[in-house]
Amino acid sequence: MNLLQRWAFALRLLLREWRSGELGVLLLALVVAVGAMTSVSFFADRIERGLSQQSARLLAADLVVNANAPLPAPWQDEARRLGLSLASSVSFPSMSFAGDEAALSNLKAVSAAYPLRGEVSLRLMNGREQNGRFAPAQGEAWVDARLLSRLKLKLGDRLGVGRLQLTIAGEILREPDGALDLYNFVPRLVFNQADLAASGLIQEGSRARYRLMVAGDGRQVEAFRRWAKSHLTPGMRLENIEEARPEVKTALERARRFLGIATMLTVALAAAAVAMAVRRYLARHWQSVAVMRALGMGSGEVWQVFALLFAMLALACGVIGAGLGYGLQWLLISVASGLGVETLPQPAWWLGLLGPLSSLVLLLGLALPPILALRQVSPLRVMRSETGAPRIGALAPVLALSALLLLAAWQVGDATLGLWLLGALGSFFVAVALVSMALLALVRRLARRSGKLGWRYGVANLARRPWLALIQLVALSVGLMALLLLTVVRGDLINSWQNSIPPDAPNKFAINIQEDQRAALGDSFVQSGRPAPELSPMVRARLLAINGKAVNPAKLADERARRLAEREFNLSWRDSLPAGNQIVAGKWWEGARVTPQFSVEAGLADTLGIRLGDSLSFDIAGTPYQAKVTSLRKVAWDNFRANFFVLAPPNWFAGERASYITSFRLPPESEGFVSQLLARFPNLTVIDIGVIITEVRAVVERLSRAVEVMFLLSLAAGVLVLWATFAATRHERLADMALMRALGASRRQLRVVLLSELAFIGALSGFLAGAGAMLTGAVIAKELLALPFTPNLWLLPGGVLLGMLVVCGAGWPLVGRVANAPPLAVLRAEL
Known part of the structure; x- marks a missing residue:
């Protein structure tokens, strides 16, 4: 049989199996799995891109x-x-x-199209507020x-800038990109770019951006x-929004991880259902394979077909x-219409390929070992069914894990996240x-002592097929753990995420x-x-030097690394570890006097290629300082406190x-306190970062709502996959119940037996799932999201x-179907 003939035979076999209904459970499980994965991918892509676009209002x-x-x-x-x-x-x-009167100001001349994203908020001369996308008129500021x-x-009133006299047309309440520069601390003035030349302020050598x-x-x-790159x-x-503010970057990164967790759990549920369906389908076809072998097909030809x-x-x-996933994501978009995203972009075209490819990877990854085992089926099985099923071997879990890892890395886009979750x-x-x-x-021992028919026979059904029961318990425990993660633990994690920006976060910085x-x-x-x-x-x-x-910034390939190498650092020193900082490598110094050394923020170290034990050389006002890096820190940039990339021991810089x-928090009704400080300390500069906090909270809120919808989708997919898992064991239960009916059991007794079996499986799986969800939630919070987490004992x-x-x-x-099935028809089909 050549390759073309094998294709034709496989197609005929597929059509026959389809008409007979043998592939129904497997097809349903696979379509649900692919639909869940693709809908998550489509929806995540649209939400993430849409929210990133809306967050671009911080950049204008x-x-x-x-x-x-x-x-x-x-x-x-x-x-x-x-x-x-x-x-x-x-x-x-x-x-x-x-x-x-004169005052140093930060001037910004904008073109007529400013801003492209976001809105300007002004207080006008009539006392009203005006919001929208518009620029100052010529001659106005x-x-x-x-x-x-x-x-x-x-x-x-009128004020002068250079050779210009401008009329003050509005008080700036909010400008889209005004919140991005943390040290944009001097008073601000915005005017029309058409007036810039007449001002005479831009000359050769002027320092302007x-x-x-x-x-x-x-x-x-x-x-x-x-x-441009x-x-x-x-x-x-x-510049984009993630590079402009580390707080916003943190929010977006956590949202991506939440979305990745939802996708990963959906993939795990799908794999459990498909594995059950594949196992059942092939288990019912050992006899057909034996017939093919008896009719002259070689073992290689059989498994290839x-x-x-x-x-x-x-x-x-x-x-x-x-197609189902694409339709589902439209339904989700309509449900999520209140996310605050005006228009969501279409998902990337290549995500359409995710369906066939993920289906191929998932099915072959789970089905290939049993398919290869078909080569072991002997033609003698036609006459001797007691020869048993062929052994699959250790290849099955390896291929299944590889398929899951590939899909996780593909959809989550983070190998570390995928490995952590797959390991868990x-x-x-x-x-x-x-x-x-x-x-x-x-x-099983307790059931033997029980006089209740439902309990005794329900557990006996599991005891007769311990490996099937074991597979069911594992699959259902994973599914229920996913459901618990998607409901209870998800809420705890999102609350921790939203509370990572506390209501009392500092909203003022004072420098100089x-x-x-x-x-x-x-x-x-x-x-x-x-x-x-x-x-x-x-x-x-x-x-x-490192x-x-x-350090030669021009030779650094990474753009962010070049910027960091070109700029001057704000270096600080202290004897204790700052709040919101965590040592991830090395050790923090202790004692009143310690040797010269540096502690470097882990993200900066990774960008510049700095490792623990490296020697760094800094220039401070013409004085060189050199020491080794003795610790790396993870910094909670979203706590809005004074954080630094590089820290040193205090005694080293005593002469500098x-x-x-x-940083401190000031409620809106106490703004007069700032004026008192400035009157007493004229050199002081107070920076208002309240706008930044408001923007970050808004981004977190929108992302949280997007994640809520994502988890709802995974929850629905999990319920469907659990149903597919039960459907995969339908034939075993039909045979058992038909035999009991033939021996005189009533339909009511059959229902009691089945419900007892299901209740036992559910209780045991639920207990294991609760314990697993508690542990997995703690791992996710600590290792993946860097959030505090309190286990929920409920x-x-x-x-x-x-x-x-x-x-x-x-x-x-x-x-219902099993209890009402005619026993004679079932037994004939089984025999």
Whole structure:
């Protein structure tokens, strides 16, 4: 039989099996699995891209090119060629004047199209607020409250910048990209870019930042990003929302991990159902294989025919499942219409290939070992069925794990996350198998002493097929654990995530505090009834060398690494580990006097290639400092406290002149306290980061709601997969119940037996699932999401109750069909 003949035979066999209904359970399990996976992928892609686009209002664009000189014309030409919307701004410090008053201001000249994303919020001269996308008119300016206060101005007055006289048309309440620069601490003034030349403020050598903002379709933006990256020169950098603020980046990263966990659990559920369906299908076809062998087919030809059959089935189910997934994600989008995302982009086209490919990987990964075992089927099985089923061997779990790992890495996009979750699931499989064997043996002994028919025969059904019972318990425990993770534990994790930005998070930073002002500043807080804030010293330091090798930013391949190497660090020193910092490698110094050393933030170390024990050289005001890295820290950037990339012991920098920085919380009704501080300490700079906190909280809230919907989808997929798992054992139960009917059992007694069996499986699976969910939730919170987690003790009794309800509910249709099936017809079909 050549290859073409094998294809034709496999196709005929597939069509025959389809008409006979033999592939119904397997097809349903596979379509549900693929539909769940693809719908998660489609929906996650659309939500993530949509929320990233909406978060771009913090940039006032989808992508920003930041440069220290005007961008050449080809940059705008390329953006227009790609169909992108353009806006630009020029930012620089300068003095603003009003009569005899003058104040240093941060000026921003914006083009007419500003902002491309987000909205400007102004207070107008009539006292009303105006929100929208608009720029200042020529001859007008917008200023913030600090500039109005310092220059003693009101709306409608005029002020001077350079050679310009501008009318103050509005007070800035909010500007999209105004919250991004944490040290954008001087009063702000925004005016029309058409007035910039007349101001005479930009001259040769002026220190200004030029920003080209673009917005458009995701593919267009990505195309421009690729083009821009290949044309960047020194002094240029690309900005997106994740690079602009580490707090927002943390929120987005945690959302991706939540979405990845939901996807991974769905994949695990799908694999359990498909494995059960494949096992049952092939177990019913050993006799057919023996007939094929007896008719002259070789062992290699037999397994190749079934491999082709499963491959065609996988592709067909993949296409159907992808279509189902695409339809489901539209339903989810309508449910999630309140996410605050105005228009969601279409999912990436290549995700459509995920259905057939994931179906092929999943089915062949789980079915290939039993298919290969078909070569062991002897032609003698035609006459001697007691020869038993062929042995599958150790290849089955290896291939199954490989298939799951591949799908996890593919969908989650994070190999570490996939390995962690698969490791947890693998450990759970082993633990459930061992505990289940012990409990089955114990309950079997107890059942023999019971006089109740339902309990005794229900457990006896499991005892007669211990390996089938074991597979069911493992599959159902994993499924129920996923359901618990998707309900109880999910809520605990999301609450921890939302509470990671506490209501009392600092919303003010004070910098430029001098050494002789520290005590007086603390007294000002105490006198006003507030606790004295913690002050952290800070100096500007430039990284010169790593392990004696000079740092050359131009030779660094990573864009972020180049920026970090070009800039000066805010270096600080202290004797205790800051709040929100965690040592992940090495050891923190202790004692009053310690040897010179550095503690480096882990993300910075990874970006610059710094390892524990490396020697770093810094220049501080012309003085070189060199020491080894003795610890790496994970920093909670979203706690909005004074955090630093590099820390050193305090005694080492005793001779350096430093300024101090602190953070504190001030309620809106106490804003006057800032004016009191500035009146007493004129050199002090107070930065309001309340807008940043508001934006990050809004992003977290929207992402949390998106994750809620994602987990609901996985929950629904889990229930469907559990039903498919029960359907895969339908034939065994039909044979058992038919035999009992033939021996005189009533339909009511059969229902009691089946429900007792299902209740026992549900209770045991639920207990194991509750324990597994508790442990898995703790691992996910600590290792993957860096969140605090308190175990929910209700998971154990809740798991037992949920297991009994879900298993009995999912198995109820099966109970009816099995109890009502004519025993003679069933026994004839089995014989």
